[in-house]
Amino acid sequence: MFPHVVTSKFRKKLKAVLLDVKADFERREKAFERDERRIKEELLAAIDCHPPRPKIDDFYIAAVDGSGHPRVATFDDIRVHIVTRAISLLRTSPDGDAPFQEVGPQARDAGLLTEQPESDFFWHSGVGRDALEKLKETILEFYPIDDTEKIVLPYFKDLLGVSSLDELADHSPEYQIPNSVRESLISDDMILSERTLHEQVMRVYEYAAARQLVENEEMRPRYLFLDGSLTLFLRRSRSYPSYPSGFVLRELVSSARKRGVIIGAVSKDHTIPFAHRIATMATEVFPRGTKWFCRLPSDDDPGHGLEIYKDRIYIPPTLAVTYLFCFSPDNRPSRIDFDRIWWLENIFVNGDPETTRANEITLFRDIELMSRDARWYGYPVPLALAHNECTLTRDNLRAIRHEARALLREIELDFTEVNPLREDYNL
Amino acid sequence: MNAETEKNQEIDLDKQAELFGRVSSGDQTSLVLICNDDDLATGRLLLIRSTRGGEERIFFFLVLRVSNYLKYVDKAEDVASTLVAFEDAYLIDGSLRFFLEVEGHLLGYAQKNKQKGVWEFRPSKRTPEHFAHVYIPQKKTAEKLIGTLFGPQLDGEIYVGDLEDGDTALPVRVNLPVKFLPMHLGIFGSTGAGKSNLMMVLIKSFIDHNLEVRRGAARSRQPLVSAFCIDPHDEFATGTDTYGIHDIVEAMDDSRRNEVMGDFYYLTSTIRAVPREIKRYARELRILWDEIQPEDLYSIMDFSPQMSWFIDDVYARVGDRWVSEILNMIETPQGVTPGTFRAVQRRLAFLKNSDLFVDSGASTLDDIIYALENGRVLIVNTSLMSSTEQFLVTTIVTRTISDLRRALKSSMTLGDFKKQAQERLPHGLYQRIHERMIALYARGRTANDDSPVASPTELPAVMITVEEAPSILNPELMKGRSVFKDVSRQGRKFNIGLIVISQQVSVLDRVILSQMNTQISLRLNNKTEIKSCIDNASINISGYEDKFRTMARGEALLTASYRDVPLPVKIPKFDDLFEHDKRRYKGGTSKRRTTRHALP
């Protein structure tokens, strides 16, 4: 046993820290108290749900999720990454037991979902700028748009209303992007950790699949779910995304909007402060078992943002709207982000909070209907399906590495090491 | 190897079978697969393609356990309780997400012999790799696929049934080689499991084989098969349901019938009780007391050492007349106690009241022996006999034929043989039969004392059924001098095989059991019997307990020491088999059956 645990000095130190935490907590508690009424009266809403077998019109719903591992094989300073992704595509099912059903075979006929899950590889060495160069190449290889300016533009278009990158010159310095970003989405001075690099490749691989779904005409989904959030990390003192995936995400979101696809990014695990308190509040306000949602307004909205996340610059993210929702008494509330531009056009009605609320309810009523699969009750089923399909298990990884070893032997490449399974990355 | 056989050996699983799942885990005997959610019965045969080490191998996998496997669901009970708790909950029917977890045995694998261009089967000493493709044979391709890959495991001249695949039979015939019949056959099954039906199927196959041989068309040059079939319920001739062996006899034209069945095939203790149509082919079974030897009685009844000493003594003095000598004694002879003497008389008393065993008159034993040496099938209705009579008939026939074969085996010339046979056989019997036998045993045209004799292996394989086997093949009787002990050990030498039929395995003598190189196990009801059956099988079938428990009537597991895998077999119902084949017995035009068949 760790002998210090019982000493008084040890306890004193620990207590000091916990007191600090308490003080911070109380400070935020005060913030919550200030927000409480507004949340209760303006932001929190009950969903009047669809009946078990509702009459709804015919549409598709979809989700994309990705996964991967940064070290399938390593040789000295060379790393081989694997990225995986899966699409799930469902359609309303007028006479099934469930209101939706998977459309595997038809989708394959339409050239979608031909391989499920799909995977690809990415490698780089530690030599000079090799990783950055490989990242640039890979993004363009994965994502179906070749012209990088077309990927960069949507962000600025949605934010500033510009119609070409040249117009940025008319805006303040924080919007001035270096040429390298224009040409490759990446600023040359960027330093990437192996983890970030992997994350970038993975995200773009995932968004590329979503882009395919948006682009296809035959089975274009009405709702397309992504795993995570619509968070854009911005460069310090700059007002544009620090990573290429940020631009790609905005390109995806804006093309979805143009084609009438509603994108929702969902996270079960999130750090929205006081989410549990909001959930408790919901149980007090609504009858037992009520399914609810709660908008987390931004400073641009009427009444401004909430106190509880005042110091959290990414809540809600730039160009996004964030809600908490809870469709099952057994679940913690989840977070969902929508594209703010779509939201302004389709949900929000300026000066008319009633209609806005009615629009929100209609939206969540549909999403709730998609979240009743008994395996993942309360969580959108397309996402659960995609998630399960793409996730690499330890066994998968072991098998992949085994295969890699066999292939190395086959191509007669002497390798120093194929990483043993020690770290547990993104599993 | 010609082009046609070469072509016949071509296997393409993707075309000939359906991809069904993948290997998940396991070792060289038991394996777990993940398969499509389909209607899969235990007992089905799956094929696994392995390319490990660059060699294509096709593994045979027998399904022993099937359970549902829901992907992404650790606890199905959580999902079920959610469905109960939330009325609006549903399950998206993603057909890809329901799977079967299939456990079972690897039976072995087939690998192509590149030189010979044929697939060869090997017992499993290997394991297919992770995620190897699993195929399910389709009905229409199964015959070729399994026939090609599994061939030697199924080969033989004596049809037993069709390879069973779960709860249906594949159109793949399972046979027994004639050359292994003298290594004895055990048929085990509880009452109603289908033993009698199986015997009828076997009898039919013996007859079919003999037809083939006499037509000169037998695929391999195998000898004829004779059988002495005890029929305690008088059901073989007329059948348990609609058809019986007699219908085969009737279906033949005269010349063929004469050739294959001879002038009789049915034996009974009283000809009066025989239905008219069968009477023409029936004989009344009579055996003279002279033809009984002490050993015959020792084989079927318990005698104390004092009793057998007494019997042996009488036999040494009076020879063949020993039975009447003892039965006619009034006084206790010298050298025995009155107790022993009376006990012996009591044991022999049944002979006095027997219609079958007579002191004088005509014996049928010589006709029986002659028929058996001629490749004929005899059905012995023992329904009107006592068990003791039934056992004694079986024993005498077995011993007589084995004495003859033994004499033959140790002779170079007919002259030798005559001497040997005379020593072994009862005098009267020898006198009556030696001329006829000599004609059969002579190798070549002439039959004088210098002529060489045939070897027993060129003569018909003689199969003798032992019904209600535990009464005579129990450890007690087998301790003493038993005709069956000898035959079970040396049957192969003399080309004589036993068909041991029993409802119980556990009570049979272990030495006898160990000599059963072929075992056909039908349904067994109790644990002890299942265990004995598994323990006694000549190949490892541990793990098959469940299989035994779920066997239906007519389902069997065939194990043989000369084969690598246990074969699940669906024994056809004799009626269906006969319906299907009956035209074959008609006329001279009938060709060798070319259509293989599966019965409904």
Ligand SMILES: Nc1ncnc2c1ncn2[C@@H]1O[C@H](COP(=O)(O)OP(=O)(O)OP(=O)(O)O)[C@@H](O)[C@H]1O
């Ligand atoms: N292979 C089979 N397929 C279908 N039915 C069968 C099969 N074998 C036997 N049966 C049926 O089962 C019944 C009993 O069969 P059978 O008389 O052969 O059993 P058994 O084992 O000899 O019983 P016992 O121990 O009482 O003599 C018969 O009516 C027969 O029709």
Ligand SMILES: [Mg+2]
């Ligand atoms: Mg029977």
